[in-house]
Amino acid sequence: MYSISELTAVVQLKHREHRGLGYDTGYSTLGAFIIPKSESNVLPLADIRAHVFNNGYFASNLGAGCRFITKSDQFAIGLNAFYDFRKWKDLYTSQFAAGFEVLTKIIDLRLNGYYPIGQRYKEKIHSLSADGLTFQTRYALPCVDLELAGRAVTGSNFFQIHVGAGPYYLLKQNAGRFPTGNALGLRANAAFHISKWFTLGGEYTYDRLFKARFVGFLSLNIHLGKKERSPYKEAEKQNIREAFRVPEKEMNVRLQPIRRNEIIPMIRRRHTVSSL
Numbered sequence: 589m590y591s592i593s594e595l596t597a598v599v600q601l602k603h604r605e606h607r608g609l610g611y612d613t614g615y616s617t618l619g620a621f622i623i624p625k626s627e628s629n630v631l632p633l634a635d636i637r638a639h640v641f642n643n644g645y646f647a648s649n650l651g652a653g654c655r656f657i658t659k660s661d662q663f664a665i666g667l668n669a670f671y672d673f674r675k676w677k678d679l680y681t682s683q684f685a686a687g688f689e690v691l692t693k694i695i696d697l698r699l700n701g702y703y704p705i706g707q708r709y710k711e712k713i714h715s716l717s718a719d720g721l722t723f724q725t726r727y728a729l730p731c732v733d734l735e736l737a738g739r740a741v742t743g744s745n746f747f748q749i750h751v752g753a754g755p756y757y758l759l760k761q762n763a764g765r766f767p768t769g770n771a772l773g774l775r776a777n778a779a780f781h782i783s784k785w786f787t788l789g790g791e792y793t794y795d796r797l798f799k800a801r802f803v804g805f806l807s808l809n810i811h812l813g814k815k816e817r818s819p820y821k822e823a824e825k826q827n828i829r830e831a832f833r834v835p836e837k838e839m840n841v842r843l844q845p846i847r848r849n850e851i852i853p854m855i856r857r858r859h860t861v862s863s864l
Contacts, residue, residue, distance in 0.1 A: 595813050597622045598843070602787075602807035609756075609775070609793045609801060610729065610853020615641040617807075619649075621845055625813065631655040635668070635846050647674040649850050653687070661840035664691040672702070674728070674852040679710040681728040683852055691841040696737045696752075700848045704728040708763040720862040729769050729853045730759040737847070748781035750789075758797060758853060766859045771795045785809055797855060 598621045605614035619637035632654050639647040653668025666689040673682050685702040707728075714724035737752030753776040760770040773795030781787050790804040 594625055595622055596625050597812040599810040599812060600807050602805055604803050604805040606803060607801050608803040609798060611851050613642045615639045623842060629657050629659060631657055631842060637850055645675045647851055657841055661842060662693050664841040668846055672852055676726060676854050679726045680707050681852055682706045687848055691844055694738055698735045698847055700733050702731045702849060704730055704852060708761060711764055714858055720860045722858055722860045724858050725764055725766060726854060726856050727761045727768055729761050729855060731853060732757050746783060750779040752777050758795060766857060768855060768857050771797045784811060
């Protein structure tokens with residue numbers, strides 16, 4: 589076990605707008621990515637996030653994992669597992685998820701799988717007409733995704749750029765009387781890390797269920813547990829930008845965040861059963 593003084597954490601305050609994969613409103617996030625300060629080649633980690641949608645509904649993620657890292661901190665293979673939760677109106681859904689990652693200093697590969705458990709759908713009568721009885725059903729969709737990503741830092745070490753793309757597949761949800769899902773999609777994203785404090789980015793997705801969607805986000809990243817040298821203590825540190833530059837160690841594989849779907853994708857469908 590590690591004491592608090594032996595841990596490094598990146599606390600993130602983030603807001604996303606507007607419609608993304610499986611959700612129709614923006615949301616705000618408070619999260620923490622936690623690793624030990626140890627230089628061991630076996631690195632345990634934890635990732636905790638809480639979300640509040642603009643309409644007041646909640647979601648959360650609780651995850652843990654491990655990275656196996658080379659001595660030079662240039663290459664790692666990682667595994668992680670998550671328990672996710674989301675509330676949407678009268679649908680309360682949990683899911684188990686697992687991820688595999690291959691990380692280098694420049695290029696990353698990630699594979700994630702998500703499977704809802706418990707309440708996977710909620711069905712109710714919507715209306716009665718001459719055509720028949722109309723049911724409205726909300727579903728939580730299982731999913732898999734793959735991403736190939738790359739990143740780079742400018743010569744001044746002030747900007748870090750992350751770009752990624754890859755396919756995802758919304759599996760068929762057989763729960764309920766009217767199955768849905770079974771859709772292949774494509775995702776592309778980019779993030780610009782402005783110093784170590786701020787991140788600005790966007791994500792585009794397209795599939796036949798949710799069609800084209802774009803979401804933008806802005807986050808404040810607070811680094812805890814690391815002793816930073818003040819730019820005012822030494823003459824050669826007079827340039828205030830030194831206090832904001834991305835530390836070179838941020839480029840190694842230890843501090844790279846876990847990238848995954850943090851929100852369970854949900855969809856609403858209406859089906860009419862003929863009265864004849």
